[in-house]
Amino acid sequence: xxxxxxxxxxxxxxxxxxxxxxxxxxxxxxxxxxxxxxxxxxxxxxxxxxxxxxxxxxxxxxxxxxxxxxxxxxxxxxxxxxxxxxxxxxxxxxxxxxxxxxxxxxxxxxxxxxxxxxxxxxxxxxxxxxxxxxxxxxxxxxxxxxxxxxxxxxxxxxxxxxxxxxxxxxxxxxxxxxxxxxxxxxxxxxxxxxxxxxxxxxxxxxxxxxxxxxxxxxxxxxxxxxxxxxxxxxxxxxxxxxxxxxxxxxxxxxxxxxxxxxxxxxxxxxxxxxxxxxxxxxxxxxxxxxxxxxxxxxxxxxxxxxxxxxxxxxxxxxxxxxxxxxxxxxxxxxxxxxxxxxxxxxxxxxxxxxxxxxxxxxxxxxxxxxxxxxxxxxxxxxxxxxxxxxxxxxxxxxxxxxxxxxxxxxxxxxxxxxxxxxxxxxxxxxxxxxxxxxxxxxxxxxxxxxxxxxxxxxxxxxxxxxxxxxxxxxxxxxxxxxxxxxxxxxxxxxxxx
Numbered sequence: 001x002x003x004x005x006x007x008x009x010x011x012x013x014x015x016x017x018x019x020x021x022x023x024x025x026x027x028x029x030x031x032x033x034x035x036x037x038x039x040x041x042x043x044x045x046x047x048x049x050x051x052x053x054x055x056x057x058x059x060x061x062x063x064x065x066x067x068x069x070x071x072x073x074x075x076x077x078x079x080x081x082x083x084x085x086x087x088x089x090x091x092x093x094x095x096x097x098x099x100x101x102x103x104x105x106x107x108x109x110x111x112x113x114x115x116x117x118x119x120x121x122x123x124x125x126x127x128x129x130x131x132x133x134x135x136x137x138x139x140x141x142x143x144x145x146x147x148x149x150x151x152x153x154x155x156x157x158x159x160x161x162x163x164x165x166x167x168x169x170x171x172x173x174x175x176x177x178x179x180x181x182x183x184x185x186x187x188x189x190x191x192x193x194x195x196x197x198x199x200x201x202x203x204x205x206x207x208x209x210x211x212x213x214x215x216x217x218x219x220x221x222x223x224x225x226x227x228x229x230x231x232x233x234x235x236x237x238x239x240x241x242x243x244x245x246x247x248x249x250x251x252x253x254x255x256x257x258x259x260x261x262x263x264x265x266x267x268x269x270x271x272x273x274x275x276x277x278x279x280x281x282x283x284x285x286x287x288x289x290x291x292x293x294x295x296x297x298x299x300x301x302x303x304x305x306x307x308x309x310x311x312x313x314x315x316x317x318x319x320x321x322x323x324x325x326x327x328x329x330x331x332x333x334x335x336x337x338x339x340x341x342x343x344x345x346x347x348x349x350x351x352x353x354x355x356x357x358x359x360x361x362x363x364x365x366x367x368x369x370x371x372x373x374x375x376x377x378x379x380x381x382x383x384x385x386x387x388x389x390x391x392x393x394x395x396x397x398x399x400x401x402x403x404x405x406x407x408x409x410x411x412x413x414x415x416x417x418x419x420x421x422x423x424x425x426x427x428x429x430x431x432x433x434x435x436x437x438x439x440x441x442x443x444x445x446x447x448x449x450x451x452x453x454x455x456x457x458x459x460x461x462x463x464x465x466x467x468x469x470x471x472x473x474x475x476x477x478x479x480x481x482x483x484x485x486x487x488x489x490x491x492x493x494x495x496x497x
Contacts, residue, residue: 001018001019001020001021001107001126001128001136002017002018002019002020002021002026002045002047003016003017003018003019003126003136003137004016004017004041005187005204005205006032006037006038007191007204008032008337010304010305010306010334011032011060011061011194011304011306011307011337011338012190012191012192012193012194012200013030013032013060013061013189013190013194014030014187014188014189014190014191014204015028015029015030015031015032015038015189016028016029016030016139016187017029017038017041017042017047017049018099018107018109018126019042019045019047019099019107020099020100020106020107021045021046021047022100022101022106023099023100023101023106024046024047024048025047025048025050025099025100026042026047026048026049026050026099027049027050027051027052027053027097027099027109028042028049028051028052028053028068028074029052029053029054029055029124029139030053030054030055030058030063030139030141030189031052031063031064031065031067031068032061032063032064032337033061033062033063033064033067033255033336033337034064034067034255034257034333034336034337035064035067035068035071038064038068039071039072048072049068049072049074050072050074050075051074051075051076051077051089051097052064052065052068052069052074052075052076052077053077053078053091053097053109053122053124054076054077054078054082054248055079055121055122055123055124055139055140055141055142055143055189056078056079056082056117056118056120056121056122056141056142057078057082057084057118057120057245057248057249058142058189058244058245058248059154059196059237059241059242059244059245059248060190060194060195060196060238060241060244060307060338061244061306061337061338062244062247062248062252062336062337062338062339063248064255065248066086066251066252066254067254067255070254075088075089076088076089077089077090077091078090078091078120078122079091079111079113079120079121079122080092080093080113080120081113081115081119081120082120082249083120083249084249084250084251085249085250085251086250086251091111091122092111092113093111093112093113093122094110094111094112095110095111096108096109096110096111096130097109097110097111097124098130100130104130105129105130106129106130107126107127107128107129108126108127108129108130109124109125109126109127110124110125110127111123111124112124112125112138112172112176112177113172113176114140114141114143114169114172114173114176114177115165115168115169115172116143116149116150116152116165116166116168116169116170116171116172116173117141117142117143117149117150117151117152117154117165117169117196118142118154118155119155119160121141121142121143121150121172122141123138123139123140123141123143123144123176123177124138124139125137125138125180125184126138126139133181134181134183134184135180135181135184136184136185137184137185137186137187137205138177138180138184138185138186138187138208139187139188139189140177140186140187140188140189141188141189142188142189142190142196142197143169143172143173143177144173144177144186144188144211144215145188145189145190145191145194145196145197145200145201146186146188146191146200146201146203146204146205146206146211146215147199147200147201147203147211147214147215147216148197148198148199148200148201148215148216148217149169149173149197149215149217149218149230150169150196150197151196151197151198151230151234152165152166152168152169152230152231153165153231153234154237154241154245162231163227163231166226166227166230166231167223167227169230170223170226170227171223173217173218177208178208178212178218180208181208182207182208182209182212183207183208183209184207184208185205185206185207186205186206186207186208186210186211187204187205188200188204188205191203191204193304195235195236195237195238195241195307195442197234198233198234198235198424198426199216199426216229217229217230233424233425233426233429234425234426235424235425235426235440235442236424236425236440236441236442236443237442238307238308238310238311238442239310239311239314239315239442239445239446240310240311240315240338240339240340241310243310243315243339244310244338244339247339252339253341255336255341256341259328259329259332260321260328260329260331260332260343260344260345260346261344261345261346262345262346262347262348263320263344263345263346263347264347265347265353265357265360267345268320268322268345268347271318271320271344271345272295272320275318275344276317276318277317277318277319277320277344278296278297278313278317278318278319278320279293279295279296279297279320279322279347280296280297280298280299280309280313280319280320280321280322280331281293281296281297281298281322281350281472282298282299282300282301282305282309282321282322282323282327282331283300283301283322283323283324283350283351284300284301284302284324285298285300285303285464285465285468287324287351288300288364288468288472289363289364289366289468290363290364291351291354291355291361291362291363292322292354292361292362292363292364292472293322293350293354293360293361294360294361294362294475295475295476296322296472296476297312297313297469297472297473297476298468298469298472299312299469300465301323301327301330301331301334303465305331305334306334306335306337306338306340307338308441308466308469309335309338309340310338310340311441311442311444311445311469312441312444312445312469312472312473313340314445315339315340316342317342318342318343318344319335319340319342319343319344320343320344320345320346320347321343321345321346321347322346322347322350323346323347323350324349324350324351325348325349328346328348331346332346362475364468364471364472364483364484365471365482365483365484366464366468366483366484366485366486367458367483367484367485367486368485368486368487368491369460369485369486369487369488369491369492372419372433372458372485372492416455417455417456417457417458418437418451418452418455418456418457418458419433419435419436419437419458419460420436420437420438420439420451420457420458420459420460420470421433421436421437421438421439421460421461421489422439422440422441422444422459422460422461422466422467422470423438423440423441423461423462423466423489424440424442425438425440427462427489431489431493432489433460433489433492436460439451441461441466441469441470444470444473445473448473448474448477451474451479453477453478453479453480455481456481456482456483457471457474457479457481457482457483458483458484458485459471459474459482459483459484459485460484460485460488460489460492461484461488461489462488462489462490463487463488463489463490463491464484464485464486464487464488464491465488467484467485467488468484470484471483471484
């Protein structure tokens with residue numbers, strides 16, 4: 001048997017190539033959209049990809065089933081309950097997919113219908129030989145993760161309640177997956193950082209036995225308790241999820257490779273003003289906070305770039321990239337992985353351009369945690385320091401004296417401060433700064449109207465990354481007095497200066 005896991009850290013997403021070396025027949029499961037690695041490895045191993053299987057209709061990335069079908073002629077398969085806008089093979093519960101010789105020997109995949117995360121979710125039990133008592137492993141999709149289970153609430157908008165889907169998930173786990181031998185290896189579709197669950201492990205594989213013992217959601221409990229447990233505290237789904245689910249269900253344009261076009265500053269600004277393009281700054285956080293174009297959005301390539309871009313940029317919006325030289329193609333590809341194909345071009349060497357056009361730039365206003373009142377156990381915001389002073393404020397490279405209030409004096413009368421925690425609900429419930437209100441980053445674009453643009457806004461997250469993304473969004477929406485807390489809640493909790 002040939003077995004390979006492909007793990008994409010930036011989206012916490014796993015895909016799998018399984019083949020029978022005696023026949024050269026292979027199946028690819030849950031592929032991403034850029035397929036060159038799969039094709040190269042299959043050719044090197046002497047394998048023909050005959051079938052592309054999706055464990056469910058994905059929401060967090062744009063799948064590569066259409067690209068693979070064009071490149072290899074492979075059929076596309078989903079669980080029997082899937083409704084798609086293109087021809088697919090429907091896999092029944094208990095169906096066997098044999099990759100071996102005609103005599104029935106060789107690598108075999110058995111389909112398990114496991115609704116819960118979605119209605120059409122399936123898992124695939126892999127055996128090197130059809131009669132192996134202990135399977136080689138099981139591909140669990142978004143039904144079971146290492147340390148967690150799939151969230152049951154993503155279909156709420158389609159009329160399927162989270163409690164109902166959670167009950168289905170409970171039955172799938174206990175009547176299908178947990179009946180497998182403990183030694184069966186578990187290979188999920190996602191790992192830590194994914195918004196498809198709330199506490200996924202950074203481990204990319206496990207065993208049924210270990211999950212039975214250590215996974216919080218698989219501990220013995222009544223179904224009603226399970227339902228309450230897995231429907232609470234889920235992270236807010238990024239705005240692009242519904243968009244990607246629709247494209248994966250109905251079909252999407254095929255990926256077109258190639259670098260984005262180079263634009264001048266005038267062309268970039270014209271695209272913004274005439275076409276409604278977003279100027280997306282994907283340089284490192286320190287470079288962005290030091291100087292950026294007024295009105296630009298930010299998410300760095302060294303973080304969960306595509307996910308955060310899909311949070312603050314609406315699907316279909318034209319995009320101009322502000323990327324460090326040599327990284328523009330990576331930025332375009334990572335956007336394409338979530339179906340954001342409308343990239344008009346990029347501004348070459350944006351840092352140099354910003355140095356030449358200071359009138360069009362600003363620095364981010366950032367404060368230390370001790371300019372609030374002593375961290376998570378304090379009484380709230382102090383009346384001192386630069387909070388609420390000017391939108392630009394001290395830059396990211398301001399000195400300690402400037403950030404501590406050594407700059408211009410604060411006005412004698414200031415509006416009440418809006419302290420916003422942009423972490424996920426479970427993080428907020430575990431501990432927050434006094435007086436903070438929780439508006440998760442993924443929900444902020446739809447909840448901006450809850451904030452008063454005439455009053456100062458202070459943002460914080462866990463470590464100071466999401467808060468900068470949120471600050472950029474508010475500034476682009478016309479908020480003039482926005483700052484974020486350097487180091488976030490971690491710095492406040494540790495008392496770091």
